Amino acid sequence: xxxxxxxxxxxxxxxxxxxxxxxxxxxxxxxxxxxxxxxxxxxxxxxxxxxxxxxxxxxxxxxxxxxxxxxxxxxxxxxxxxxxxxxxxxxxxxxxxxxxxxxxxxxxxxxxxxxxxxxxxxxxxxxxxxxxxxxxxxxxxxxxxxxxxxxxxxxxxxxxxxxxxxxxxxxxxxxxxxxxxxxxxxxxxxxxxxxxxxxxxxxxxxxxxxxxxxxxxxxxx
Numbered sequence: 001x002x003x004x005x006x007x008x009x010x011x012x013x014x015x016x017x018x019x020x021x022x023x024x025x026x027x028x029x030x031x032x033x034x035x036x037x038x039x040x041x042x043x044x045x046x047x048x049x050x051x052x053x054x055x056x057x058x059x060x061x062x063x064x065x066x067x068x069x070x071x072x073x074x075x076x077x078x079x080x081x082x083x084x085x086x087x088x089x090x091x092x093x094x095x096x097x098x099x100x101x102x103x104x105x106x107x108x109x110x111x112x113x114x115x116x117x118x119x120x121x122x123x124x125x126x127x128x129x130x131x132x133x134x135x136x137x138x139x140x141x142x143x144x145x146x147x148x149x150x151x152x153x154x155x156x157x158x159x160x161x162x163x164x165x166x167x168x169x170x171x172x173x174x175x176x177x178x179x180x181x182x183x184x185x186x187x188x189x190x191x192x193x194x195x196x197x198x199x200x201x202x203x204x205x206x207x208x209x210x211x212x213x214x215x216x217x218x219x220x221x
Contacts, residue, residue, distance in 0.1 A: 012055040014046035043067025063090035105129040
């Protein structure tokens with residue numbers, strides 16, 4: 001398929017619990033612009049179906065059989081830039097591994113359907129979303145000692161540093177643009193430059209590194 005029918009967001013579900021998949025499918029298909037185009041009950045099938053169907057979004061369980069979820073994300077992301085949303089019961093240290101691997105968002109199963117719908121729309125727009133409870137894990141990660149090969153801080157311009165700090169607080173590109181009086185296109189351009197200077201591949205990695213090195217905070221202000 002070379003074109004999305006009706007410009008719908010095409011979603012692949014990957015969870016080893018059939019009842020969970022069916023429940024999520026039923027809820028998402030209430031949205032006129034969402035289409036669930038496939039289901040996988042293990043990591044190998046998730047990779048295979050992602051390559052076959054080329055979805056816009058993959059909703060992925062944090063622990064899935066036959067292939068480690070980190071490897072699932074890496075294999076799929078190496079093929080094409082799909083957005084990956086982790087939806088899981090688990091709130092543990094694996095979060096960091098999954099985000100570094102390239103996950104674009106992390107929600108817990110306690111999320112309401114409207115929060116899930118919003119998360120899909122947010123990450124499809126190239127932005128990061130995270131369950132509030134998961135932020136504590138990110139703060140713990142930021143506070144822990146970890147060697148870093150390069151010092152990127154002095155290479156960021158004042159404007160780039162501002163944008164990175166706002167991104168770390170969870171603001172999307174549109175909100176950052178409005179706050180700084182810029183266009184969304186300009187914000188996206190700055191983010192691309194930030195990724196290059198920090199030698200990271202995604203917004204998530206940039207935010208994690210900024211938190212780690214104390215350039216940004218999840219707190220208000």
